[in-house]
Amino acid sequence: MKAYPKYLLERVNLPGSHTLAVSRAHAGYSALESILKTGKKPEEVIAVVKDSGLRGRGGAGFPTGMKWSFMPDPAKDPRRRYLAVNADESEPGTCKDRVLMERDPHGLIEGTLIAAFAMRVQAAYIYVRGEYRLSYQRLELALQEARRAGLVGKNILGSDFSCDIWLHKGAGAYICGEETGLMESLEGKRGHPRPKPPFPAGFGLWGSPTTVNNVETLFNAPFIMNRGAEWFRSLGTKASTGNFLCGISGHVERPGVYELPFGVTAREILEECAGGVWKKRKLKAFFPGGSSTGLLPASAIDTPMDHDSVKAAGSMFGTAAMIMLDETACVVEASRVIARFYDHESCGQCSQCREGTQWLAQIFARIERGQGKREDIDLLVSLARGMAPGKTICALSDAAAIPTLAVVKHFRAELEEHVRLGRCPLRHESSGPGAPASMEEAHA
Amino acid sequence: MALSARLKAEFDELVTHYPERRAGLIPALHRCQEELGGWLSPQTLEDCAQFFGLDPVEVYGVATFYPMFRMTPPGQHTISVCHNISCALRGAEEVLAHVCRRTGAKPGGTSPDGQFSVLRVECQGACANAPMLDLDGTYHEDLDLAKVDQVLDLVAQSARAKQGATP
Ligand SMILES: Cc1cc2nc3c(=O)[nH]c(=O)nc-3n(C[C@H](O)[C@H](O)[C@H](O)COP(=O)(O)O)c2cc1C
Ligand code: SF4
Numbered sequence: 001m002k003a004y005p006k007y008l009l010e011r012v013n014l015p016g017s018h019t020l021a022v023s024r025a026h027a028g029y030s031a032l033e034s035i036l037k038t039g040k041k042p043e044e045v046i047a048v049v050k051d052s053g054l055r056g057r058g059g060a061g062f063p064t065g066m067k068w069s070f071m072p073d074p075a076k077d078p079r080r081r082y083l084a085v086n087a088d089e090s091e092p093g094t095c096k097d098r099v100l101m102e103r104d105p106h107g108l109i110e111g112t113l114i115a116a117f118a119m120r121v122q123a124a125y126i127y128v129r130g131e132y133r134l135s136y137q138r139l140e141l142a143l144q145e146a147r148r149a150g151l152v153g154k155n156i157l158g159s160d161f162s163c164d165i166w167l168h169k170g171a172g173a174y175i176c177g178e179e180t181g182l183m184e185s186l187e188g189k190r191g192h193p194r195p196k197p198p199f200p201a202g203f204g205l206w207g208s209p210t211t212v213n214n215v216e217t218l219f220n221a222p223f224i225m226n227r228g229a230e231w232f233r234s235l236g237t238k239a240s241t242g243n244f245l246c247g248i249s250g251h252v253e254r255p256g257v258y259e260l261p262f263g264v265t266a267r268e269i270l271e272e273c274a275g276g277v278w279k280k281r282k283l284k285a286f287f288p289g290g291s292s293t294g295l296l297p298a299s300a301i302d303t304p305m306d307h308d309s310v311k312a313a314g315s316m317f318g319t320a321a322m323i324m325l326d327e328t329a330c331v332v333e334a335s336r337v338i339a340r341f342y343d344h345e346s347c348g349q350c351s352q353c354r355e356g357t358q359w360l361a362q363i364f365a366r367i368e369r370g371q372g373k374r375e376d377i378d379l380l381v382s383l384a385r386g387m388a389p390g391k392t393i394c395a396l397s398d399a400a401a402i403p404t405l406a407v408v409k410h411f412r413a414e415l416e417e418h419v420r421l422g423r424c425p426l427r428h429e430s431s432g433p434g435a436p437a438s439m440e441e442a443h444a
Numbered sequence: 445m446a447l448s449a450r451l452k453a454e455f456d457e458l459v460t461h462y463p464e465r466r467a468g469l470i471p472a473l474h475r476c477q478e479e480l481g482g483w484l485s486p487q488t489l490e491d492c493a494q495f496f497g498l499d500p501v502e503v504y505g506v507a508t509f510y511p512m513f514r515m516t517p518p519g520q521h522t523i524s525v526c527h528n529i530s531c532a533l534r535g536a537e538e539v540l541a542h543v544c545r546r547t548g549a550k551p552g553g554t555s556p557d558g559q560f561s562v563l564r565v566e567c568q569g570a571c572a573n574a575p576m577l578d579l580d581g582t583y584h585e586d587l588d589l590a591k592v593d594q595v596l597d598l599v600a601q602s603a604r605a606k607q608g609a610t611p
């Protein structure tokens with residue numbers, strides 16, 4: 001396989017990679033140090049990040065430098081300002097931020113500090129999903145070390161830049177990964193997303209200017225500052241620059257988290273990194289970027305993995321969590337598993353989402369059980385159309401609707417076959433699970 | 445009853461991380477659950493409400509929103525099996541069925557001997573090492589049924605060792 005240069009995972013395999021000593025011996029905190037020692041201005045850092053083309057790795061791919069520049073000018077707006085680091089990683093299929101936090105927590109701390117400096121933020125909160133105990137412990141130790149070394153807290157490295165970083169533990173709700181749900185949760189409330197506008201940069205945590213960034217997004221910042229925007233743009237494609245972490249899971253020989261430049265094809269990741277489809281079987285379909293991104297048929301496997309190309313193929317880059325289904329997989333079953341998840345996770349504020357996710361889950365379950373009606377397939381489509389796009393407070397509703405529309409588009413015949421036969425045509429050789437007998441059991 | 449002096453001292457420090465006291469609530473509920481038998485009793489919720497100056501109903505509303513908080517006492521050990529897509533594709537339901545068979549617990553329930561609670565949970569971010577389960581806060585990944593047996597045998601062994609240690 002072509003060897004691509006790495007930087008995100010450069011340190012993770014070193015012994016003791018989570019310690020300050022190892023991090024510092026391998027350029028850890030050198031970008032921060034150089035910003036502070038050379039007296040760079042916050043605007044200059046934002047300009048470099050803008051110029052690099054870095055886009056958010058949390059799912060939406062929003063340009064990071066631009067997001068940072070939305071924070072109001074502190075001369076005109078003296079309110080306290082916050083950065084919330086989104087370490088809630090809960091999109092099914094996604095398991096990349098965990099690698100960075102467990103194995104290179106100082107890299108995230110440095111990225112967080114650079115973002116805080118650029119946006120003149122006084123406090124940053126890292127919202128870590130509650131189940132990630134090792135990530136939390138490693139970050140806690142790393143923060144202690146960094147505080148002792150004068151890298152976090154007051155007058156960092158003797159400069160007049162001060163920033164506190166606090167860890168905050170979530171408690172297992174997917175919706176708290178949505179940026180406004182995250183803010184509500186951080187404030188000690190239920191994670192009910194807020195209507196936008198107002199946007200977080202104007203009215204975020206405790207009503208103050210706030211930016212929410214994903215772990216991997218911030219992790220890129222020190223490398224960009226050290227090596228320059230031009231270096232970053234030399235990796236990837238014109239519109240999607242740098243490397244990204246791809247978690248590939250499901251029916252493959254070597255599932256894993258791999259670092260690749262944007263624009264490599266899904267086939268290359270499947271075949272070269274993940275060792276191909278398992279058990280010498282053929283590929284049937286794949287989710288390119290997590291469970292919220294529309295399923296693509298095997299014929300789309302030559303799609304380059306970058307935001308524009310995956311969109312042109314009819315899906316979304318999302319979190320680059322590729323979930324691969326082999327020829328024995330039942331797409332109805334996969335859809336049922338995912339629809340049930342969104343039903344479970346809908347916060348219930350919007351009727352389209354609350355009712356829609358429940359209906360989708362029930363309809364997929366009955367089609368899988370062989371009790372589907374012919375009208376059910378059109379019903380799925382009309383329900384999904386009523387749920388998205390942009391009809392609800394947050395995008396969870398879209399996240400449930402999009403894969404539904406995709407599965408009907410690409411696999412209508414298979415859905416119809418389930419209805420016609422009154423059973424799964426693949427069941428006897430499926431390598432997946434059986435359906436739970438009832439919705440109650442599925443949610444137990 | 446009220447919060448122990450130790451937890452109270454811990455929470456006094458915790459709330460200094462935030463401009464508003466209430467923001468410490470969810471981390472505090474986690475600590476209570478860890479320290480006080482693995483669940484949040486009505487008394488604990490009331491104690492937390494008092495500490496944070498909130499209505500107990502409000503605290504209850506927050507606690508029940510979050511799947512990690514348990515409102516009933518769990519067994520000695522909690523086994524959470526991920527049943528989401530990446531795990532499902534690699535045999536999560538077989539793992540779950542096996543765990544239930546071995547422990548005698550139903551999903552969402554506790555075994556008759558009170559040793560094990562078994563839960564179905566959503567994606568735990570271990571998708572590239574599926575299927576997985578979480579035993580008392582530690583991930584066990586890349587499972588097959590033999591590996592599940594190993595994990596369960598270890599728990600049984602350490603339970604026996606503990607029993608042997610106490611006269
Ligand atoms: C339902 C839902 C769940 C989300 N979960 C996460 C998550 O777990 N982690 C994350 O970084 N972003 C998640 N996002 C995206 C965030 O809202 C936000 O766009 C992101 O954290 C911004 O960071 P970025 O610009 O650095 O990508 C989620 C969005 C939605 C609608
Ligand atoms: S779209 Fe769904 S999850 Fe999002 S706010 Fe509305 S009900 Fe809640």
Ligand code: FES
Binds near residue numbers: 094529568
């Ligand atoms: S789907 Fe099971 S850990 Fe992600």
